[in-house]
Structures are given as structure tokens and as C-alpha cells.
Amino acid sequence: MISEELEYLIAKLELQPHPEGGYYKQTFVSEEKISDKELSVDYSGSRKLFTSIYFLLTDKNISHLHRLKSDELWYFHGGSSLTVHIIHENGEYQESKLGLDLENGEAPQILVPKNAIFGSSVEIKDSFALVGCMVSPGFEFEDFELFTQAELLEKYPQHEEVIMRMAYKEIPY
Numbered sequence: 001m002i003s004e005e006l007e008y009l010i011a012k013l014e015l016q017p018h019p020e021g022g023y024y025k026q027t028f029v030s031e032e033k034i035s036d037k038e039l040s041v042d043y044s045g046s047r048k049l050f051t052s053i054y055f056l057l058t059d060k061n062i063s064h065l066h067r068l069k070s071d072e073l074w075y076f077h078g079g080s081s082l083t084v085h086i087i088h089e090n091g092e093y094q095e096s097k098l099g100l101d102l103e104n105g106e107a108p109q110i111l112v113p114k115n116a117i118f119g120s121s122v123e124i125k126d127s128f129a130l131v132g133c134m135v136s137p138g139f140e141f142e143d144f145e146l147f148t149q150a151e152l153l154e155k156y157p158q159h160e161e162v163i164m165r166m167a168y169k170e171i172p173y
Contacts, residue, residue, distance in 0.1 A: 006058065006128055012142050013054050019173065020064050022057040027138075028131070034137050041069045041114060043138070044133070049139030057082060058128040061138065063120040065152060065167040069143040072112045073134045074098050081106050085162050087117040087152075098131060117147065119166040130140035146171050 009015070015023035033047035036042055047070075048107050054077075057063060065085070074084060081099030082157045088094065089093075099106035112118045154162060 004055075004064045009128075009130060010058060014057075014058055014144070015054060018055070020066050020144075021061045021118075022063055023057055023087050024053045024055045026051060026053050028052040028090075030138060039137065043137070043143065047140060048096065050134055050136035051131070051138035053131060053139075054130065055133050056128060056130050057122050059122045059125055060133045062083075062166060065117050065119040065147050065163065067115060067117045067145045067147070068135065068139070068163045069114055069141065070135045070137050071114045074112065075132040076100060076106075077130040077132055079129045080122055080124040082129035082131055082141070083123055084110055084112065084120045085118060085166055086112055087156055087159060088153075089115050091156055091158070093156075093162065107159060117152070121166065163171075 010023055013025055017027050018024040029051050030049040033046040034049055035046040059074060065087070076082070076098045080098050083097045084098055086094040086096065096110045097106040098108070098110050100108055147167055149163055149169055150170060152163045152167050156163065
């Protein structure tokens with residue numbers, strides 16, 4: 001039964017609720033640091049070279065549309081495929097499938113480029129996806145930005161369908 005398997009994964013991997021949706025646990029933080037002087041991104045201070053998490057979503061929740069100042073590389077670990085919805089800086093929308101069904105366009109690894117607005121969802125009923133996410137330079141909540149539907153519709157009205165489905169009506173905190 002899926003709920004027992006989910007409970008097992010959440011407990012065994014020590015996952016916690018994530019503000020964007022789903023569950024996560026930070027699994028690695030690089031000891032190396034880098035500053036914005038070596039990068040094209042404007043950070044305050046320095047960042048870890050990279051960080052990594054487990055991330056689990058079900059068909060009952062989504063990862064709401066958000067943006068990072070860093071590149072994020074996603075890796076498929078198990079369960080159903082995961083759809084990653086990306087609005088690139090130029091306004092172009094891309095839908096990528098993270099999974100192992102290579103014959104149907106899925107990939108076991110997907111890059112979300114820095115400054116893209118993105119979220120993810122599990123499309124198969126009563127299922128879940130367990131993935132890994134590696135962020136470089138490392139993830140910091142101060143570099144994480146959630147969006148409302150109104151904010152995104154103002155800038156990207158051509159993507160109304162995905163925005164209405166994947167963005168918060170209002171930020172929950």
C-alpha cells in the first residue's frame with residue numbers, strides 16, 4: 001500500500017515538510033565555499049560550493065513555482081516519474097519528465113538553470129516520486145523565492161494554465 005511505503009520512506013529517510021510542498025532532508029553540505037566574486041550571480045557573502053537533498057512528492061501535493069539563484073540538478077531515485085515545470089528567464093515554458101522510461105522521453109537527470117521559475121508534480125494517481133536535488137552554489141533559503149499566481153500571471157500570462165495549477169494563490173507564511 002502506497003501510504004505505508006510513504007510513511008516508511010518519510011520515517012527512514014527522516015524527511016520533513018518543505019515550504020514549497022512535499023518532504024525533504026538535506027543529505028550533504030560541501031565544506032568548500034565560494035563567493036559572488038567568482039560567480040555571475042549576486043549573493044551576499046559566500047555560499048557552500050554545493051548542497052544536496054532527498055525530495056519526495058506525492059500526487060496529492062506539488063512543489064509550488066519558485067526560483068533559486070543557483071543551478072539545481074535533479075536525480076531520479078524511485079517511485080513514479082516526476083514532471084518538472086520550468087519557466088525560463090526568457091519566458092519560454094519547458095516540461096521535463098524525471099524518471100526511467102527513456103523510450104517515452106523521461107530522463108534520470110534534469111537541470112533547472114539558475115533564475116528559472118520552476119515547480120514539480122507527480123501525475124500518476126496514488127503514487128509518489130523520490131528524487132535527489134543538488135544545488136550549486138549551495139542552497140540557502142535567502143536565495144529561495146516563492147511566487148503567487150497574480151505575480152506570475154502579470155509577467156507570464158501565456159502560461160496561465162500551469163501558473164494556476166502550480167503557484168500559490170497566496171504565500172502560506
